[in-house]
Amino acid sequence: MNANDISFFFNPKSIAVIGASPVSGKLSHVIMNSLKEIGYPGAIYPVNPKYESIDGMECYQSVADIKANVDVAILCIPASTVLGAMEDIVTKKVKGAIIVSAGFKETGKDGAEIEEKLKKISNETGIRIMGPNCLGIFDNISKIDTFFVLRERVKRPRVGGLTILSQSGSFAGTIMDELSAEGLGVAKIINYGNRVDVGETDCLEYIAEDESTKVVGLYMESVDDGRRFIEAARRCAAKKPVFAIKVGRHEAGVSAAKSHTGAIAGRYEIYSAAFKKAGIIEVRGYSEFLDACKVLSKHETAGGRKVLIITDGGGMGASIADACSDFGLQVVEPSQKIKETLASKLPPFCAVGNPTDLTGSVTDNDYIMVLKEAMVEYDVAILMVLWGPPMLTDRLIKMLKDASFEIKKPVIICSPGGEYSQKRNKMFEEAGLPVFSSPEEAARAAAVLAKSSR
Amino acid sequence: MNANDISFFFNPKSIAVIGASPVSGKLSHVIMNSLKEIGYPGAIYPVNPKYESIDGMECYQSVADIKANVDVAILCIPASTVLGAMEDIVTKKVKGAIIVSAGFKETGKDGAEIEEKLKKISNETGIRIMGPNCLGIFDNISKIDTFFVLRERVKRPRVGGLTILSQSGSFAGTIMDELSAEGLGVAKIINYGNRVDVGETDCLEYIAEDESTKVVGLYMESVDDGRRFIEAARRCAAKKPVFAIKVGRHEAGVSAAKSHTGAIAGRYEIYSAAFKKAGIIEVRGYSEFLDACKVLSKHETAGGRKVLIITDGGGMGASIADACSDFGLQVVEPSQKIKETLASKLPPFCAVGNPTDLTGSVTDNDYIMVLKEAMVEYDVAILMVLWGPPMLTDRLIKMLKDASFEIKKPVIICSPGGEYSQKRNKMFEEAGLPVFSSPEEAARAAAVLAKSSR
Numbered sequence: 019m020n021a022n023d024i025s026f027f028f029n030p031k032s033i034a035v036i037g038a039s040p041v042s043g044k045l046s047h048v049i050m051n052s053l054k055e056i057g058y059p060g061a062i063y064p065v066n067p068k069y070e071s072i073d074g075m076e077c078y079q080s081v082a083d084i085k086a087n088v089d090v091a092i093l094c095i096p097a098s099t100v101l102g103a104m105e106d107i108v109t110k111k112v113k114g115a116i117i118v119s120a121g122f123k124e125t126g127k128d129g130a131e132i133e134e135k136l137k138k139i140s141n142e143t144g145i146r147i148m149g150p151n152c153l154g155i156f157d158n159i160s161k162i163d164t165f166f167v168l169r170e171r172v173k174r175p176r177v178g179g180l181t182i183l184s185q186s187g188s189f190a191g192t193i194m195d196e197l198s199a200e201g202l203g204v205a206k207i208i209n210y211g212n213r214v215d216v217g218e219t220d221c222l223e224y225i226a227e228d229e230s231t232k233v234v235g236l237y238m239e240s241v242d243d244g245r246r247f248i249e250a251a252r253r254c255a256a257k258k259p260v261f262a263i264k265v266g267r268h269e270a271g272v273s274a275a276k277s278h279t280g281a282i283a284g285r286y287e288i289y290s291a292a293f294k295k296a297g298i299i300e301v302r303g304y305s306e307f308l309d310a311c312k313v314l315s316k317h318e319t320a321g322g323r324k325v326l327i328i329t330d331g332g333g334m335g336a337s338i339a340d341a342c343s344d345f346g347l348q349v350v351e352p353s354q355k356i357k358e359t360l361a362s363k364l365p366p367f368c369a370v371g372n373p374t375d376l377t378g379s380v381t382d383n384d385y386i387m388v389l390k391e392a393m394v395e396y397d398v399a400i401l402m403v404l405w406g407p408p409m410l411t412d413r414l415i416k417m418l419k420d421a422s423f424e425i426k427k428p429v430i431i432c433s434p435g436g437e438y439s440q441k442r443n444k445m446f447e448e449a450g451l452p453v454f455s456s457p458e459e460a461a462r463a464a465a466v467l468a469k470s471s472r
Numbered sequence: 473m474n475a476n477d478i479s480f481f482f483n484p485k486s487i488a489v490i491g492a493s494p495v496s497g498k499l500s501h502v503i504m505n506s507l508k509e510i511g512y513p514g515a516i517y518p519v520n521p522k523y524e525s526i527d528g529m530e531c532y533q534s535v536a537d538i539k540a541n542v543d544v545a546i547l548c549i550p551a552s553t554v555l556g557a558m559e560d561i562v563t564k565k566v567k568g569a570i571i572v573s574a575g576f577k578e579t580g581k582d583g584a585e586i587e588e589k590l591k592k593i594s595n596e597t598g599i600r601i602m603g604p605n606c607l608g609i610f611d612n613i614s615k616i617d618t619f620f621v622l623r624e625r626v627k628r629p630r631v632g633g634l635t636i637l638s639q640s641g642s643f644a645g646t647i648m649d650e651l652s653a654e655g656l657g658v659a660k661i662i663n664y665g666n667r668v669d670v671g672e673t674d675c676l677e678y679i680a681e682d683e684s685t686k687v688v689g690l691y692m693e694s695v696d697d698g699r700r701f702i703e704a705a706r707r708c709a710a711k712k713p714v715f716a717i718k719v720g721r722h723e724a725g726v727s728a729a730k731s732h733t734g735a736i737a738g739r740y741e742i743y744s745a746a747f748k749k750a751g752i753i754e755v756r757g758y759s760e761f762l763d764a765c766k767v768l769s770k771h772e773t774a775g776g777r778k779v780l781i782i783t784d785g786g787g788m789g790a791s792i793a794d795a796c797s798d799f800g801l802q803v804v805e806p807s808q809k810i811k812e813t814l815a816s817k818l819p820p821f822c823a824v825g826n827p828t829d830l831t832g833s834v835t836d837n838d839y840i841m842v843l844k845e846a847m848v849e850y851d852v853a854i855l856m857v858l859w860g861p862p863m864l865t866d867r868l869i870k871m872l873k874d875a876s877f878e879i880k881k882p883v884i885i886c887s888p889g890g891e892y893s894q895k896r897n898k899m900f901e902e903a904g905l906p907v908f909s910s911p912e913e914a915a916r917a918a919a920v921l922a923k924s925s926r
Contacts, residue, residue: 043862331643
């Protein structure tokens, strides 16, 4: 076993919950429920000297009292009692601990001292520690959920190929909820918080080899080990797309990140250069991170920066052209030959070019025809679909799905508007087409794909 | 009457629909329905030699056959027949024509020639022309709706103080639908398309004096009369906030705008300078335009650039701080005195500063307390509300509404997430608080308010 190996965290045969409680709403109770609800297949051992049983399960006075082996311990106890509990855990030869409790480095000197001692314990005994101040692991494949956010408030996403690594718990929880709402498929979401031991580098090494993960999103406030990180990221990015956000880009953000996980965030430019070196796609801001989740869940890369824009509303098409240029995409005209073909097959009032404007007289077939004829000269297409035009029908969705499959290049839908459009956006999503509700989001997503040309 | 007066367009006693048709789905039929559905209080005269009656109304062979005066004629006939119809309309002394038909300058030389002749007719006879290639007027106050987009597909917004002027029809229709979905209140939406006569300048002059309009959003691809525009915009912006987008910022966008309304869009920098000179708030892109609609419907100005950030999730707070800096806001620390007050009233694990992080242990009262204590040093507040924390309740919404009213400074809510958050966002909206679902949108909206310090 590699000293950096953390795979047991994702396949534990047994989990002890230290500080388990029967009180509904308590952090440890939420975690026990999360594990049950996702269908964790291993053994769960509640540990708390105050109780003999919890929710019908035997409750242990201490970890030492558990007869069977324990792979992972989840600590939901006050920061001041964590070091004491770790002694028992080490004696029991538990492989890893997830410390969800807060009250460490982020609150000041006393907490920082406890963290130093935790680091020492990990180094000396080999026990791996995730946290403190973290949500831990949501694993949709091996069915582990240590997130203490209520399922009623933060929905769990369906199974898929996206894995998120996040230093920030609020970011991890919020993205989880957004991905659920968007219907995107998730393999794992991992939040390591104050990161006394396990961090993004160990996780990237593990995820690089994880077959269920097809694309990786990374939220960073700081880095654990710069050199090792770049190596691990490079290896991972060679196998699957990796995109990352560095929060604390400006002075204000830096100070916010510091107070929050106690991390000293370095100069932003260094991160930006490191991402480039490692082949990581850099995203700026929460919205772009979410765009990247959406588009990279459907397509791996655009292979280039040439974007074809098709619209049924001239003004909205012009907005996309602006946004595409803003994000560094190339909005070039089709060749004379393609233009002539399009003109011969479209009514005379359509504007052939880039964008090609099919106008309010658009039919379902017009979109498909332009896409198939022109796409040979482009890397990615953005289709603005405004549903006002009366001849457009819901059949367009299936037709675009088939055409997208046939041309083997990424097709992005942009469909702003109210209720009618939003319903159809759900249908686009279900058909596996990435759909965005503003020109800027669609252009930004296309730019992510263009940057992802590995 | 001022030669530039266009007020009759918004208070016509009678409307003739030229090219009226009983066929459901036909452009003219949609317009007749739109007028009926909004409850247009004047007389409607269908005109078409092919029919004797339409939907139970007498249909006239020509405008000349209508006995009563006609204030406005809506032309829904092929471009090639528009000049002929205009002769009758001029003879009848109709005050204004809205030509919704397409097929003019945007399609080439023949169409451009017809437009030149329309201009000449308007100049020589004094008849005012809106369009061609336009949706015309949606007036929520005087109850006029000439938009030929189906109500099932594009919902009409509720009554309020926002007026949109747009050269682009697709932009006008899409924004209408978005504003409806967001529950925002609209006074008027005006789309003048190819603009042979009535354009943004006449509309701005009219809207400046229009008491129902509290804020004006302007979509421009080009300008009708640069000097007069700046004067009109300045006068309007002195009375109410005016924000504007110039589409065709880049070369790609310029060419798209040209093919679409036939306009030659000038260099972007000239517009940007003109907006500044006129006191117009410049927005860049569709998303920011929508953000401006939302935030300026609730607040007039922030009075300055100092933003207070309160969050219940550290990482998400850091994202807002980044975004605020990106958009030119000042994320400065509170004074030592305020910090001490906050620290004395918050649990020790909260991070006091800017952002102030209330953590997952947040209560409703914490938000209110920080807002009331710290806001004296800031111009605008962004509150990140993540609903994961178990002690937050829906009472927070009413409490924030009251606090916002009390402190008399703009409070912007940022609440990303899935179903649970989205429901509460509706409640925030209903309480009159501007709410955004990403850090970037919230920061951009705060920046709009900061730019709006008239």
